[in-house]
Amino acid sequence: MFSDKKLEALSYIAFIAFIFILPLFMDEFWLSRFAKYLVFGMCGVAISLSWGYAGILNLGQGMFFGIGAYSIAFSLKLAGSDKAGGSTPIPDFMLLNAEPNAPPELGQIVTGSWIWVPFQSQWFGFAMGLLVPGVFAGLVAYILGRSRVSGVYVAIITLSLTLLGRLLLVDQQQVTGGFNGITNMGYFDLFGLELDPYFKNTYYVIAICLTVVLLGLRWLVSTKAGLILQGIRDNQNRARYLGYSVSAYQVFFFVISAIVAGLAGVLYVIVSEFASPTFLDITFSVTMVVWAAVGGRTSLLGACIGAILLNYVGATLSETESLLYAWQLLIGVIFLAIVLWLPNGLAGLATDLVRKLSGRKGTAT
């Protein structure tokens, strides 16, 4: 019947086909919402890579997401802002916070606004949205790896860093828009194509990005490096005594996971037109972990589908407040059940089911 490999290939093909066929059946409004779910799917994939494959429970994925989001937000805000008498566009909240007698130039209007200057280029914003999370993640992973800090502490530290980031974001409101975040932006200009959130092409761009990320990471974990990474996750010491630098592998994959999260942040802002400090709430970061756990942390596609599914259902139910709470209660229960009894989530359940049906033994992955 179906071998594991064939089953997996089929799932990927089915999923990719599904997301590309969807626009034929959905109107722009729903499509735009679904595009956000795809972005969350990308977050699920990032978590799966860092947690399921590398064994690093990152409770601060929201931070990398947020950095990506704010980077592109800076650029898109400028794209949507007018000049205020000077030579550069000035975001509205900066005008409100302006120092008296400050020239209406981006580098001088408020303390710290010079950071915004290079973001006048959208591609700079895009690049920073991927690079800064990557560099930051590399730094964090390197420091934590060298000090051989245990898994629990990694979780606590990543969580604290995210909260720290949120505090700073809110505090420096003259540069970041503070509590309210950044709104009223322009559209991203993709080589002449304007990415209006309610435009079908925007959906396709996001679908393409998700597909590239999925296939790219799937390939990456199938290489020898991916295998060694799983060995490290299983038994760090054994890997060391074989000559592998545990720290190097962890840093590499953690950085990639962060870059994917950053890309997700960028795409999210493009499709939802706002960036907010709530991206750095504990709840958001942990919720991503919940999506990946429910979908199946050791399956990139599983985590992706888990995220999309949970968000889709949640959104459908959000019409009624108490239904929404009930749904979240259910998620809590499902999550608990998965931690206790189904570590491989729904993807694991599905694979076991298919194996049982085709009467095969063994646990080859």
Next chain:
Amino acid sequence: MMLSGHDLKLVERVNMIQSSANFVVENLEVSFNGFKAVDGMNLKIYDGELRVLLGANGAGKTTLMDLISGRTKSTGGKVLLNGKNITNWEEHLIAREGIGRKFQIPNVFRELTVRQNFLIADCRQTGVFSNVLKGIGRTLPENVQYAVELTELGDVLDREAAILSHGQTQWLEIGMLLVQNPQLILLDEPTAGMTAQETQKTAEIITRLKGQHTILVVEHDMGFVRAICERITVMHQGRNLAEGTVKEIENSEAVKAAYLGSGGIGHA
């Protein structure tokens, strides 16, 4: 033909000229909270030799292995491999330099399959980028195939390592060492918990390793030791107490004194 003590020394000198000691431990020491677990240990192992390390519990044998492989940092002395000073290097760098270790409690990748365990043990290239460019095919590389055949684990290649029996797990670890192909192999009680049959097979596997690798084995099972051994080093209270062949050690006065009236180490 029994050699006299004088002749033994001559033979030793000749040996030293012919093959250099490629693994040297010099005055190695480590103390934990004032207790010297290893106290000025000296050891020279020659290329291709199989050396057995004997000693009572607490003599410092496993600690010595920890020090050599980098698991514990020493507080004095040196470890030299091929003349290179690798004292207190990080574990993975020591491993890359050519030291492989098998632990007392089998230490494999339990949740991965046997096949995956062997593949990871193929660590000729350890860098991230070089391994990103390597795929994993269905056919096993030659050296892995050889190890699989030698350890007779071909039937369970696609099962998780966790389901292996104790003996099979030990062989998996030894097999991985084969694949790793280090210059110096440290074996910490490779037959611990094995049946007589399993012990015999382990002796066969280890004998195959002789000559192409330098091996240091910690063991208690004297029957096993006699089957594989060339030279023995006896460790006592963190020091090198005596060295020699099985017969010499069994008859050594120093060893007998250390074991205080017991029948000597032959009854360990």
Next chain:
Amino acid sequence: MIESIFLGLSVGSILLLIALGLSITYGAMGIINMAHGELLMIGAYCAVLTRIHLSFNMYMAIPVAFIVAAAVGFIIEYFVVRRLYSRLMDTLLATWGIAIILQQLIRLEFGLPFLGIHVEGLGPGLQNSGMPSGLQGSFHLLGANIPIFRTFVIFVSLAAFCLTWAIIYKTSLGTQLRAVTRNAKMAAACGVNVKRVNTLAFSYGAGIAGIAGVLLSGFQSVKPDMGSSFVIDGFLVVVTGGVNSLLGTLFSAGILGEVRALLAILWNDVLAQAAVFFGVIIIIILRPQGLFFTKSR
């Protein structure tokens, strides 16, 4: 000046109350209880509900909160945490799931509205617990204005600390807990009922959280998600102090509280919190065993 120092002690006392329960569940048992904040929240809701329905004042709410929170803790330990002693990392996730469940239960008023029953004091909105008139206002000390309620909180937190200390070091249950912490198998071999000890310890830690919740309700409105922000504060205090050290928790709560209050006066509250987070992260990295780590507890 005195006011700033006092504020630091006050912040420290709040941190201590939050961290005390965690010091037991994490410090003694290694369990990462992400639902600790929700246990706080339950304590706070006890204060609200007893005020509304039983006309209790805050003093009377304290024992109620202890019992209720301890009971919830018991349920959590018995049905969930108990299965995870061999995989402690998963306790983080499992208790987060429980935290979600507890929050939504409050928001949904335990589903009672579906049966037509509406309980005042529950639901997704903000609630208030009353402050006894005796605790309102402030008194004068050495020329400074000292809020009475904050002083009360300091006393309660110190009392809770002393009670905990006494239990751990002066009772047989405490000795058993310390034995189990060191080596559960050995303790079991010596006849200690490890399961019972673990359950009691966890419930006690939860109960303390409940008390903390009552007092916290005097500082802010009570809402279902009030607990999440405190969990991290609590863990940082425990980890900075030294996971194995009760005294360490006391000192680190005091130090972190003082530092945060002083920095808040220097800069602002937000930056002060950020700075303390940052400082603690550095401490964890450089000295993971904590500042006051002692070999013995």
